[in-house]
Amino acid sequence: MRNILLLIESKKERIKLGVELIPQDLIEGDLMAIKAYVMMKVSSGSERDICKKIIEFNEVMDASIVYGEFDVIAKVKVGDLKTLENFLSENIRNIPSIVLTSTMIVAREYKGRATRNALKIRSL
Numbered sequence: 465m466r467n468i469l470l471l472i473e474s475k476k477e478r479i480k481l482g483v484e485l486i487p488q489d490l491i492e493g494d495l496m497a498i499k500a501y502v503m504m505k506v507s508s509g510s511e512r513d514i515c516k517k518i519i520e521f522n523e524v525m526d527a528s529i530v531y532g533e534f535d536v537i538a539k540v541k542v543g544d545l546k547t548l549e550n551f552l553s554e555n556i557r558n559i560p561s562i563v564l565t566s567t568m569i570v571a572r573e574y575k576g577r578a579t580r581n582a583l584k585i586r587s588l
Contacts (some may be wrong), residue, residue: 499539499540501540502566502567503537504534505533521551526539548567
């Protein structure tokens with residue numbers, strides 16, 4: 465379902481101008497994307513280096529140092545489960561300072577107020 469915010473038509477001049485609100489996820493092609501949170505226990509003192517290293521991977525959306533059972537958490541986005549498995553085993557788990565990983569695949573996301581209103585506007 466499309467949300468047309470403004471539609472201006474002029475049949476005389478053959479002009480049709482419209483503004484359509486499209487959720488950010490659909491613009492970025494997230495309809496079939498797999499998103500996951502990868503939680504990592506790392507060697508003491510290597511948290512910053514790990515974050516700097518893993519954010520260089522195209523699959524990593526963001527990385528954070530956290531307190532608690534894990535030291536670093538990263539949000540990743542890939543095209544399918546096979547790509548996720550390859551990314552984790554070939555990239556993340558091959559970093560020597562990463563001692564343990566736990567991956568949670570996102571089933572459904574809910575946007576907070578800060579991101580809900582951040583819609584892209586595209587002309588028709």
